[in-house]
Amino acid sequence: MHISDGVLPIGVVIGSGIASLALAAWSVRRTDSEDLPKVAVVTASFFVTSLIHVPLGPTSVHLLIPGLVGILLGPSSFLAILLGLLLQSLLFQFGGLTALGANALMMGVPALLCGLLFNKLRGSTQKQHVIVGGLVGGGGTLLSAALLALLLFSGGEDFLGVAKLALVAHLPVFLIEGLISAFTISFLYRVKPELLNQRFSALQQG
Amino acid sequence: MVEGQIIQLPLVLLLAALLLLALLSLLAVKVLKSAFVGKQTAQKEPDWSVPVVDADAEGTSLFHRWDVRFKLVALLGFAFLVVATRSPEAAMIALLLSFSTVLVAQQPVYRSLKRLLAMSGFLGMFLLVMPLTVVTHPEDILLVFSGLEFLPFNLRGLQLALAIVGKACAVALLMEPLLATASLARTVEGLTRLGVPEKVAQMILLAHRYIFVFLEEARRMKTGMQVRGFKPRTSTETLQVMGNFLGMLFVRSFERTHRVYAAMQSRGYRGRFPAPFYFKVTAGDWLHAGVWLLLGIGLLVFDRLGAA
Amino acid sequence: MHDLQRLAPIDFDGPAQFEIRNLQYRYPNGQQALRGVDLSVAAGDRIALLGQNGSGKSTLVKHLNGLLPVQQGALLYQGQPLVGEPLQRARLEIGLLFQDPDDQLFCSTLYDDVSFGPLNQGVSLAGMEPLVRQALAAVGLEELLYKASHHLSFGQKKRAALACLLAMKPQVLILDEPTANLDPGQENILVELLRNYTGTLICITHDLLFAYELCQRAVVLDQGQVHHDYSMAELVADPPSMREHGLDFSFRLAGLANHKLPPQQAAVAAPEAQLVDAVAAAETTAVVELADYSYRYADGTQALNGITFALRAGESVAIVGENGAGKTTLLNCLMGIYSGVGTHLFAGHLLGKQQRRLLWRKVGMVFQDPADQLFCASCAEEVAFGPRQLGLPKDEVIRRVDAALERVRLGGYQDRVPLHLSGGERKRLAIATVLSMDPELLILDEPTAGLDPQGEELLLEILRQLPQTRILVTHDPFLVAELTQRTLVLHRGKVLQSYSTAEFLADQNQQSLNLLALSYKSDCSREILELQHRHEHIHQHEHFHEHLHRHGELVHSHPHQHEHEHEHVFTHSHVADSTEHCHSPRGRFHEHPHPDHEEQEHSHEHED
Structure with a gap:
C-alpha cells in the first residue's frame, strides 16, 4: 500500500523527500556505475512482480517484497525501489509524486536493512538460507508497515486510528511475503545461488 | 476526554444515509461502465496490463506545446503547493483547477476517472476511518446515532478526510496533463535539463522499456502454469509455486541485464546515452509557468488566511 | 582418428580483418569454452559459423567485438588488439545481431534505438533523421518510426534490430541465429537484406540451408576448436564430417524429396484422401471439434473467424500459416485459456465455459520456448507438477515422473536443475512435463526451434513414438512432412485449406500457395543433393x-x-x-582406417 498525495503534512513530505534523495545518492555511490543500466533492467522485473496478486481468502493482495529486493540487490536496492515507485506513479498516474520520498523511505529502508541482515545471517546451508530469507522477507514487510503507520501518525494524533488500521491490514501480507520470500530464496539457492550475492554492490566486486 | 458538541440522531437516519450512499455509488459505477463501453471490454482475468504513459503524446493543446521543462517545474511546484494546503475548501478549488487542466490538455476524461477509481480504496479508508477515530476536541461536532453511542461520528474527521481526498485527487488529475502530453523520452530529457543526473534518467527509460518485456514473459509463464492445471488458491502450495515463479522471473531478468548491456556496448555505449532532442523556449512558456505557480501560491495564501 | 583441416581455403591478399591465434577462454564457472581457436577472416568474407550447441560459437563471436576480453592467445582486428581506443572504434564498425531482439531494442522508440549507434559514431543531429528513415525503410519499417518496440511483432523487432546495425554502416556484420523463431516470409525478407550486404558477414546458425544460401565459407567449431574451415559447398558434400559435428541435416533433404509429388498425382490423390477422411470420420468420434468458432481480442482484433475443423483420435494435424494468422490464439482456445464464441466439442461433449477451464486435464501443450514452461528447481518436481495438480496419489506421481522422463530420454535426470540443462534437454523436459499428465491431445508449438540438427533428430524420434493425437504448429515443411497426415492452413483467422499433408507439400513445391516460402530453400536442397x-x-x-x-x-x-x-x-x-x-x-583429406599402415615403419618430413 502506498501513501497518496495530500495525506502527509508538508514538513514530512519535504523532509522525507530530502532523506530519500540522500539515501538514493548513497545507493548510487555504492553501485558500480557500470552496473546502473543493469539495475534498471532488474528493477523492471521487480515492478512486474509487484503487479502479481496472491489470493487471500475472498480477496487478493499484491506483493511488496521489499525484503527480496534488498536480498538480491543489497545497497543498490534503495535506488531500485525509488526507481520502481517513480515508474509506478508515472505509469499508473495515481499521483504520488509528492509522496514519492515518503514511499521510498517506507519500502527502501526495510530493503536496505533486509539486505544487510540476510548477508550477515544467511550461513551456508540451504536450510539456513531459507529460514533467514523467510524471516527477513517477512520482517521487511512488517517494517514497511510500521514505517507506513509512523508516517501516517506524523500527521498528528488524529491519524492514530488510520495508522493502526494500516498496520493491522498488513499482518496477513507479512505472513504471505515471508513464505514467498522463503520459497523464492530456496529456488534461487538451488538454481542460481550467485544471484544471492548482491552482485551490483561496488564493494563486493572489489 | 474532552466532550464535543453532540448531536443526537436516530439510527434510521444513518441507515438512510448509507442506503443513499450505496445507491449513489451504484449509479456512479453504472455511469462509468457505460462510459467505458467501446473503450474497453470488461476483462475477467486479473488485469496485469500496464497503461501507456504517453498515450496522447501527439497533440496540439496548450500542454502539448509547452516546453517540458517549464511544464515539469510549474506543475510539480503547483502540486507541492496544493499538498501544503490544509482546508477542504482549498482542496476543492485545487481539484477544480486540476480537472480543468484535463479538459484543456484534451485528455480523455474517462481515463482520468479510472485513475481516481484506482485510488478509491486507500482514500475510502480515510473517509470511513477518520470521522470515527480522530481525537475529539471541545469545538468538534459529533453525530451520535441512537444504538451506536460508542461510535460517535466526528464531522471534523470528515473534513480532514475530505481535504486529503481532495488534494490527492487534485494531484492525481494533474498527472495526465503533465505526463501524457509529451513522449516519455522527452519528459525524461527535460528532467535531465533540470538537473536530474543523466544516469538516473537513462535508468528510468530502460526500466520502463523492460517492464513490457518482463510483463510479456510473466504472462507466458503464467499461461505455462495454467495449462498444467495451476490455480492460485489460499494455500502454502500456491505460495511455493509463486516463489518459484518469482525466482524464475528474477533469474531471467538478471540474465537479460547482461545481454542488454552487451548489446549497448556493441553499439558504442560508453556510459552515456546520446541526447536526441532540441529544446526551444518561448515567452509563452515562461508566462504559462508563472501563472501556474501564482495560482498555487494564491491557493496556499487563501488556505492559510482562511484558516486563521 | 580425426583429420583436422586447418588450412584456410580462400586465399586473400593483404592483411586479415580478424586474425585469431590460439584463442582460449574459460568462463568464471570453470567451463573451458574455447581451447585454442585459430582463424583468419578477410574483409568481405561470408562465413557460416557452425557447430553443435555448446561448441563455443557464441563465445567466439563475443570476442570479435570485445564483449569478452582475450584471456589467452591473440585476437587482432585490423592489426590491433581489441582494448582501449581501438576497441571503442571497432565496436562502431562491427554490428552484432543478438538472438533476442528485445535485448537490442532498449530505447523508448524505434527512432531512438536506430539513432543510438550513429549518435555514438558522432553523426550530427541534423543528419540523423534521413539516416534513421533510410535504415528503417531498408527493412520495411519506415512507418513505425516513432513506435515503441513493445508494440512490434517478433519479426518486426528482428528487422528493427537489424536496422539499428545497418544505420551504423558496419564493415562487419555478425548474426547470432538470425532465423530463430522467424516465419518463412520474414526469413525471406532477411535473406534478401543480407544478400545485398557487402561487408564481412559472420553468421552463427543451425539452419544449413540458410547458411548455404548466404555464405561461402564454413567454419565448424567443436569443443572450442576450429575443426573444419572450408567452403560451404565442400561442407555439405561431406556428410560423414557433418554427422560427426551433429550437423547432418541430410535426413531433412531426404524427407522433403520423398514428398515431392508431381502435380497430376496430387490431383488424383485429393478425392481419394477425402473419401478416406469421410469413412474414417464415420467410424470414430472426433477428439476435438470446432464449428464456426470465433475469437475476438479485448482490443477488437478478430483473431479467429468462423473456424471449423475436427481432429480424430490418433490423427496428427499440422497448423501452418504466417505469423499473426491466429495459430497461437487457436491453440489457446483449444487449451481453454481463451474462450471464444461457437461450438467447441471435446470427445463428443459440448464444452461450456466451466468445462473449457478443465481442458488442461485432457490437453497438453508444449510451448515454443521451454523457459516459459519450466519453473521448478528440479526435473522431478517439474514433471510432477502436472500430476500433482491432477490430484494423483504420491506413488502414482512418482511412477509417472519416471516414465515420462524415460520416454524423453532423460532417465536419471530427476535431481538435475532444469535451468542448467542444455536447450535440447530443456525442450524434452518440457515435453515430459506434459506427458506425465497423460493427455489425450498433445499440442506442439514449433518443437524444434533453437535446436541443433542432432537435437532435432532425437526429438523427432521421440515425437514419432508418441501415441497421442497431435497438433503441430510449425513453419518447417520438414516437420510437417515427418509428423503429420493432415494440414490446416490458417490465414488471417480463417481456415484457408484443410487437406492431406501430401497435397499441402505438393502445393508448396508448386509454389501455388507458397506459405512456407520454400523457394530458396528448395533450390538449396536440390543443389546440395546434387553435391552429395x-x-x-x-x-x-x-x-x-x-x-x-x-x-x-x-x-x-x-x-x-x-x-x-x-x-x-x-x-x-x-x-x-x-x-x-x-x-x-x-x-x-579425409578419414579412413589404416589397417596395416600404422604398424609399418615410415618416414616423412617433420617440421620441427
Missing part, C-alpha cells in the same frame, strides 16, 4: 592425418602427410553431364 552424389572408386591419395606411427624406435602421433593407395567412398559432383570425377580439393 556419392559412389566408390579408387584413387591415389595424399593423406594428411593423425595416427600412431613408428620411425625406428620412436612411436608417436601427430598430423602428417604421405601418399598411399586404397579404396574410398567419395562424395562428389559431376561437372555438368560429364562422367569425369571431379573431386573437391579437400577430397585428399
Whole structure:
C-alpha cells in the first residue's frame, strides 16, 4: 500500500523527500556505475512482480517484497525501489509524486536493512538460507508497515486510528511475503545461488 | 476526554444515509461502465496490463506545446503547493483547477476517472476511518446515532478526510496533463535539463522499456502454469509455486541485464546515452509557468488566511 | 582418428580483418569454452559459423567485438588488439545481431534505438533523421518510426534490430541465429537484406540451408576448436564430417524429396484422401471439434473467424500459416485459456465455459520456448507438477515422473536443475512435463526451434513414438512432412485449406500457395543433393592425418602427410553431364582406417 498525495503534512513530505534523495545518492555511490543500466533492467522485473496478486481468502493482495529486493540487490536496492515507485506513479498516474520520498523511505529502508541482515545471517546451508530469507522477507514487510503507520501518525494524533488500521491490514501480507520470500530464496539457492550475492554492490566486486 | 458538541440522531437516519450512499455509488459505477463501453471490454482475468504513459503524446493543446521543462517545474511546484494546503475548501478549488487542466490538455476524461477509481480504496479508508477515530476536541461536532453511542461520528474527521481526498485527487488529475502530453523520452530529457543526473534518467527509460518485456514473459509463464492445471488458491502450495515463479522471473531478468548491456556496448555505449532532442523556449512558456505557480501560491495564501 | 583441416581455403591478399591465434577462454564457472581457436577472416568474407550447441560459437563471436576480453592467445582486428581506443572504434564498425531482439531494442522508440549507434559514431543531429528513415525503410519499417518496440511483432523487432546495425554502416556484420523463431516470409525478407550486404558477414546458425544460401565459407567449431574451415559447398558434400559435428541435416533433404509429388498425382490423390477422411470420420468420434468458432481480442482484433475443423483420435494435424494468422490464439482456445464464441466439442461433449477451464486435464501443450514452461528447481518436481495438480496419489506421481522422463530420454535426470540443462534437454523436459499428465491431445508449438540438427533428430524420434493425437504448429515443411497426415492452413483467422499433408507439400513445391516460402530453400536442397552424389572408386591419395606411427624406435602421433593407395567412398559432383570425377580439393583429406599402415615403419618430413 502506498501513501497518496495530500495525506502527509508538508514538513514530512519535504523532509522525507530530502532523506530519500540522500539515501538514493548513497545507493548510487555504492553501485558500480557500470552496473546502473543493469539495475534498471532488474528493477523492471521487480515492478512486474509487484503487479502479481496472491489470493487471500475472498480477496487478493499484491506483493511488496521489499525484503527480496534488498536480498538480491543489497545497497543498490534503495535506488531500485525509488526507481520502481517513480515508474509506478508515472505509469499508473495515481499521483504520488509528492509522496514519492515518503514511499521510498517506507519500502527502501526495510530493503536496505533486509539486505544487510540476510548477508550477515544467511550461513551456508540451504536450510539456513531459507529460514533467514523467510524471516527477513517477512520482517521487511512488517517494517514497511510500521514505517507506513509512523508516517501516517506524523500527521498528528488524529491519524492514530488510520495508522493502526494500516498496520493491522498488513499482518496477513507479512505472513504471505515471508513464505514467498522463503520459497523464492530456496529456488534461487538451488538454481542460481550467485544471484544471492548482491552482485551490483561496488564493494563486493572489489 | 474532552466532550464535543453532540448531536443526537436516530439510527434510521444513518441507515438512510448509507442506503443513499450505496445507491449513489451504484449509479456512479453504472455511469462509468457505460462510459467505458467501446473503450474497453470488461476483462475477467486479473488485469496485469500496464497503461501507456504517453498515450496522447501527439497533440496540439496548450500542454502539448509547452516546453517540458517549464511544464515539469510549474506543475510539480503547483502540486507541492496544493499538498501544503490544509482546508477542504482549498482542496476543492485545487481539484477544480486540476480537472480543468484535463479538459484543456484534451485528455480523455474517462481515463482520468479510472485513475481516481484506482485510488478509491486507500482514500475510502480515510473517509470511513477518520470521522470515527480522530481525537475529539471541545469545538468538534459529533453525530451520535441512537444504538451506536460508542461510535460517535466526528464531522471534523470528515473534513480532514475530505481535504486529503481532495488534494490527492487534485494531484492525481494533474498527472495526465503533465505526463501524457509529451513522449516519455522527452519528459525524461527535460528532467535531465533540470538537473536530474543523466544516469538516473537513462535508468528510468530502460526500466520502463523492460517492464513490457518482463510483463510479456510473466504472462507466458503464467499461461505455462495454467495449462498444467495451476490455480492460485489460499494455500502454502500456491505460495511455493509463486516463489518459484518469482525466482524464475528474477533469474531471467538478471540474465537479460547482461545481454542488454552487451548489446549497448556493441553499439558504442560508453556510459552515456546520446541526447536526441532540441529544446526551444518561448515567452509563452515562461508566462504559462508563472501563472501556474501564482495560482498555487494564491491557493496556499487563501488556505492559510482562511484558516486563521 | 580425426583429420583436422586447418588450412584456410580462400586465399586473400593483404592483411586479415580478424586474425585469431590460439584463442582460449574459460568462463568464471570453470567451463573451458574455447581451447585454442585459430582463424583468419578477410574483409568481405561470408562465413557460416557452425557447430553443435555448446561448441563455443557464441563465445567466439563475443570476442570479435570485445564483449569478452582475450584471456589467452591473440585476437587482432585490423592489426590491433581489441582494448582501449581501438576497441571503442571497432565496436562502431562491427554490428552484432543478438538472438533476442528485445535485448537490442532498449530505447523508448524505434527512432531512438536506430539513432543510438550513429549518435555514438558522432553523426550530427541534423543528419540523423534521413539516416534513421533510410535504415528503417531498408527493412520495411519506415512507418513505425516513432513506435515503441513493445508494440512490434517478433519479426518486426528482428528487422528493427537489424536496422539499428545497418544505420551504423558496419564493415562487419555478425548474426547470432538470425532465423530463430522467424516465419518463412520474414526469413525471406532477411535473406534478401543480407544478400545485398557487402561487408564481412559472420553468421552463427543451425539452419544449413540458410547458411548455404548466404555464405561461402564454413567454419565448424567443436569443443572450442576450429575443426573444419572450408567452403560451404565442400561442407555439405561431406556428410560423414557433418554427422560427426551433429550437423547432418541430410535426413531433412531426404524427407522433403520423398514428398515431392508431381502435380497430376496430387490431383488424383485429393478425392481419394477425402473419401478416406469421410469413412474414417464415420467410424470414430472426433477428439476435438470446432464449428464456426470465433475469437475476438479485448482490443477488437478478430483473431479467429468462423473456424471449423475436427481432429480424430490418433490423427496428427499440422497448423501452418504466417505469423499473426491466429495459430497461437487457436491453440489457446483449444487449451481453454481463451474462450471464444461457437461450438467447441471435446470427445463428443459440448464444452461450456466451466468445462473449457478443465481442458488442461485432457490437453497438453508444449510451448515454443521451454523457459516459459519450466519453473521448478528440479526435473522431478517439474514433471510432477502436472500430476500433482491432477490430484494423483504420491506413488502414482512418482511412477509417472519416471516414465515420462524415460520416454524423453532423460532417465536419471530427476535431481538435475532444469535451468542448467542444455536447450535440447530443456525442450524434452518440457515435453515430459506434459506427458506425465497423460493427455489425450498433445499440442506442439514449433518443437524444434533453437535446436541443433542432432537435437532435432532425437526429438523427432521421440515425437514419432508418441501415441497421442497431435497438433503441430510449425513453419518447417520438414516437420510437417515427418509428423503429420493432415494440414490446416490458417490465414488471417480463417481456415484457408484443410487437406492431406501430401497435397499441402505438393502445393508448396508448386509454389501455388507458397506459405512456407520454400523457394530458396528448395533450390538449396536440390543443389546440395546434387553435391552429395556419392559412389566408390579408387584413387591415389595424399593423406594428411593423425595416427600412431613408428620411425625406428620412436612411436608417436601427430598430423602428417604421405601418399598411399586404397579404396574410398567419395562424395562428389559431376561437372555438368560429364562422367569425369571431379573431386573437391579437400577430397585428399579425409578419414579412413589404416589397417596395416600404422604398424609399418615410415618416414616423412617433420617440421620441427
